[in-house]
Amino acid sequence: xxxxxxxxxxxxxxxxxxxxxxxxxxxxxxxxxxxxxxxxxxxxxxxxxxxxxxxxxxxxxxxxxxxxxxxxxxxxxxxxxxxxxxxxxxxxxxxxxxxxxxxxxxxxxxxxxxxxxxxxxxxxxxxxxxxxxxxxxxxxxxxxxxxxxxxxxxxxxxxxxxxxxxxxxxxxxxxxxxxxxxxxxxxxxxxxxxxxxxxxxxxxxxxxxxxxxxxxxxxxxxxxxxxxxxxxxxxxxxxxxxxxxxxxxxxxxxxxxxxxxxxxxxxxxxxxxxxxxxxxxxxxxxxxxxxxxxxxxxxxxxxxxxxxxxxxxxxxxxxxxxxxxxxxxxxxxxxxxxxxxxxxxxxxxxxxxxxxxxxxxxxxxxxxxxxxxxxxxxxxxxxxxxxxxxxxxxxxxxxxxxxxxxxxxxxxxxxxxxxxxxxxxxxxxxxxxxxxxxxxxxxxxxxxxxxxxxxxxxxxxxxxxxxxxxxxxxxxxxxxxxxxxxxxxxxxxx
Numbered sequence: 001x002x003x004x005x006x007x008x009x010x011x012x013x014x015x016x017x018x019x020x021x022x023x024x025x026x027x028x029x030x031x032x033x034x035x036x037x038x039x040x041x042x043x044x045x046x047x048x049x050x051x052x053x054x055x056x057x058x059x060x061x062x063x064x065x066x067x068x069x070x071x072x073x074x075x076x077x078x079x080x081x082x083x084x085x086x087x088x089x090x091x092x093x094x095x096x097x098x099x100x101x102x103x104x105x106x107x108x109x110x111x112x113x114x115x116x117x118x119x120x121x122x123x124x125x126x127x128x129x130x131x132x133x134x135x136x137x138x139x140x141x142x143x144x145x146x147x148x149x150x151x152x153x154x155x156x157x158x159x160x161x162x163x164x165x166x167x168x169x170x171x172x173x174x175x176x177x178x179x180x181x182x183x184x185x186x187x188x189x190x191x192x193x194x195x196x197x198x199x200x201x202x203x204x205x206x207x208x209x210x211x212x213x214x215x216x217x218x219x220x221x222x223x224x225x226x227x228x229x230x231x232x233x234x235x236x237x238x239x240x241x242x243x244x245x246x247x248x249x250x251x252x253x254x255x256x257x258x259x260x261x262x263x264x265x266x267x268x269x270x271x272x273x274x275x276x277x278x279x280x281x282x283x284x285x286x287x288x289x290x291x292x293x294x295x296x297x298x299x300x301x302x303x304x305x306x307x308x309x310x311x312x313x314x315x316x317x318x319x320x321x322x323x324x325x326x327x328x329x330x331x332x333x334x335x336x337x338x339x340x341x342x343x344x345x346x347x348x349x350x351x352x353x354x355x356x357x358x359x360x361x362x363x364x365x366x367x368x369x370x371x372x373x374x375x376x377x378x379x380x381x382x383x384x385x386x387x388x389x390x391x392x393x394x395x396x397x398x399x400x401x402x403x404x405x406x407x408x409x410x411x412x413x414x415x416x417x418x419x420x421x422x423x424x425x426x427x428x429x430x431x432x433x434x435x436x437x438x439x440x441x442x443x444x445x446x447x448x449x450x451x452x453x454x455x456x457x458x459x460x461x462x463x464x465x466x467x468x469x470x471x472x473x474x475x476x477x478x479x480x481x482x483x484x485x486x487x488x489x490x491x492x493x494x
Contacts, residue, residue, distance in 0.1 A: 021084065028329045029082040032089040035336055037080075039125040040093065041073040043118055043201070045491050046221035048109060050214055057108055065109055066494055068101035090115065112211035114204040116235050116323050121201050123332055125222065127244055130339035131193045132481055137346035138186050138251075139474060142179055144354045146470065149175035150463050153456040155360045156367040156441040157272065165370035168441035171358060173454040176462055178258050183466075185251035186473075192244045199224035203234035206323065223487040238316045238327045241335065248309040248338050252302040255345060259299045262352070266292045272363050276355035279348075298348045305341035308334040367441040369409050371400040376438045376447070385428045395425045410439040 001009075011017040016025055032040075045066060052062035072093060086092040098106035152171035159169040199222065202208060202215030208231045215227045228234040265272040279294035312334045319326045374396045381392035399421055403410060415435040422428055430438075437443040449455035452462070 016084070021082075025088070026082045029089055031329060031333050033077060033080050035126055035332065036122045037077060037089070038073070039122045040090065040118075041069055042125065042222060042488065042491060043121055043218075044069045044097075044109060045494060046218045047113060047201070049221060049491075049494055050217045051108075051111060053217060054212055054214055056111060056211055056213070061105060061108065064101050065097075065105055068097045068106070069109075071100055072096045090118075112204065112209040112213040113201065114206075116205050117200045117203040119328060120203075120235060121199060121222070123328075124196050124198070124200070124224075124240065126332070127196050127240070127335065128193065128223075128484075130336065131189055131196060131244065132477075132484075134339055134343050134346070135186055135189050135193075135477060136481075137343050137350070138182060138189070139470070139477065141346050141350045141353070142182055142186070142470060144350050145175050145179040145182065146463060146467060148172075148353055148356065149179065149459070152358060152360075153459045153463075154442075155358060156364045156445060158363075158367050158370070158372060165372045167372050167375060168367040168444045169454040170445055170456065170459065171363070172456070172459045172463070176459060176466070179466065181254050181258075182251075183470075185247070185254055188247040188250060192240075192247045194225070195240045195243050197223075197225045198240075199227045200234035202227070203231035206235050207231055221487070221491055223484045236322045238319075241327060241331065242313055242316060244335060245309040245312045245338070248335075248342055249306050249313075252306040252309070252342060252345070255349070256299055256302045256306075259295060259302065259345075259349065262295050263292060263299065266295065270366075271359055272366075274357040274359065275352060276357070279352050279355070294348050294352050298345045298352075301341045301348075302345045305338045305345065308338035308341070312338070364441065368411060368439065371403050371410050373410060373439055373441060373444045374400045376444050380430065380434060380438060381422075381426070381428060384434075385426075387426055387428065391425065395422055398425075 011019060048057070048062050048065045048069065051057045052059055057065075075096070080089075080092075083092060086095065094106055094110070097109070149172040152175065153173075155171040156168055157171050157174065158165050159167050159174070199215065199219035201218045201222075202213055219225075219227050228237065262273060264270055266275055275290070275292050275294065279292070280290045281293045283289035283291060312331050315326050315331045315334070377399065378389065378392040378396040381387040381395060382389040387395075399410075399413075399418065402408075402421065403413070413435075415430065415432045418435060419429045422430065445454045445456070447455070449458050451458065
C-alpha cells in the first residue's frame with residue numbers, strides 16, 4: 001500500500017476527515033466550550049422568552065424549553081469533549097436539550113434565528129465582558145497613578161527629550177501625564193464597548209425572518225444597548241472586532257512606552273525608583289541583583305497582547321463583506337488572549353506603582369545636573385532684559401557648551417564668571433539672586449505655572465479635576481456592571 005493510499009484509509013472517505021477533525025473541529029470545539037458556553041445558553045433563554053411573548057410558541061412550550069435549557073446549562077464542562085457525530089458545540093447542546101424535552105420542542109427553539117446571528121451575538125457578549133473587566137483594571141491603575149502623582153507634586157526629576165536630559169519637572173507632573181494617556185485609552189475602550197454592545201439577533205442568516213419576532217426584546221433581555229438595525233450589517237459587519245482590537249493595540253503601545261521608562265528609572269545608575277520586594281527577583285548567581293521582573297514581564301506581555309490584537313485585524317483584512325469564517329471561531333481567541341494579557345499588564349503595574357518608593361533626594365540632585373535649567377537663563381535675559389530670544393538662546397547655549405568642556409554643572413559657576421561670558425554677547429549683568437534662581441530646579445518648575453505646567457499648585461489643580469472625573473466614571477462603570485448583572489440574574493430566573 002502506498003503512503004497516499006494509507007493516508008486516505010486513515011482519513012476516511014466522507015466528511016469529516018481525520019485531519020479535519022484533529023486540526024479544526026476539535027480545537028474549535030474546545031474554544032467554543034471554554035469561551036462561549038454560558039452566553040450560548042443566555043441567548044437560548046432570551047430567544048425562547050421572546051418567542052413566547054410574541055405568541056410564536058405557547059407558554060407551556062416555553063416553560064418546558066426553559067427547564068431543559070436550565071438543566072443542560074448546568075453541564076460539567078470538564079466532561080464535555082468533541083464527539084464526531086456533532087459538527088460543533090452548538091449542535092451537541094441542541095441534541096442534549098432534545099434529550100431532555102424532545103427533539104420537536106428543541107427544534108422549535110431555533111425558530112426565527114440562524115447560527116449566523118447567534119454566533120455574532122455570542123462573540124459580542126463575550127467581548128463585552130472582556131471590555132468591562134479590562135476597563136475595571138485600567139481604572140484601578142489610574143487611581144494608583146493619581147495617588148502617586150499627588151504624593152510627588154514637589155518631587156523634582158529630570159524630564160527627557162530624545163532620551164537626553166532636557167528640563168526639570170516633577171514626578172507628579174510625569175505620573176499625571178501617564179494617567180491622562182491611560183484615561184484616553186479607557187475612553188477608546190468605552191467607544192469600542194458602545195459598538196460591541198449592539199445586538200445582531202433577529203438578523204437570522206442575513207435577511208431576518210418571516211416570523212413576527214421582536215429584535216428589541218432579545219436585545220433588552222441580554223443587556224444590549226440597542227440592535228444593529230440593518231440585518232445585512234448585523235452579519236457582515238466586523239468593525240466591532242476592529243475597533244476593539246485597535247483600542248487594545250493603542251493601549252498596549254502607550255503602556256509599553258512608559259513601562260520602558262520605568263525599567264530605566266529602576267536601574268542602579270538612575271536609581272530614581274525602588275520596586276518593592278514582592279515584585280523583584282534575586283539572581284541565582286549574583287546575590288546583589290534586584291531584577292525588576294514584574295516590569296520586564298509587563299513590557300513583554302503588553303507586546304504579546306498587541307500581537308494577538310493585530311492578528312485579529314489581519315485576519316479580517318481583505319475578507320468578503322458577509323458571513324465568513326475568518327471573523328469567527330479562528331479569530332475570536334486572539335482577542336480573548338489579547339484581553340487576558342492586557343489585563344495582566346494592568347494588574348502587574350498597579351501592584352508595582354501602588355508600592356513604589358522614590359529616591360527623592362537623588363532625583364532632585366539629578367534634576368540640577370546636565371545644565372537642564374539653562375533654558376531659564378535664556379528666558380530671564382529675554383523676559384527681564386529685553387534681549388531677543390534667539391540671541392538669549394545663543395548665550396545660554398554657549399554657557400552650556402562651556403560647562404561641558406570644563407566638566408562643570410551650572411551650580412559650579414560663579415556669577416562673576418557667568419557675567420563675563422554674557423558680556424561677550426550683550427551689555428547685561430545678572431545678579432547673584434537671579435543666577436541662583438536660574439540654576440534651581442524648584443524655581444524652574446515653580447515659574448512654569450501656565451495651564452498644564454509642572455508648577456505644584458497647577459499639578460494639584462489638575463489632579464483635583466481628574467479625581468472628580470474619575471469618581472464619576474467609576475460610579476458610571478459600577479452602574480453599568482450592576483445593571484448587566486441584574487439583567488442576567490433576571491434572565492436566569494425565567
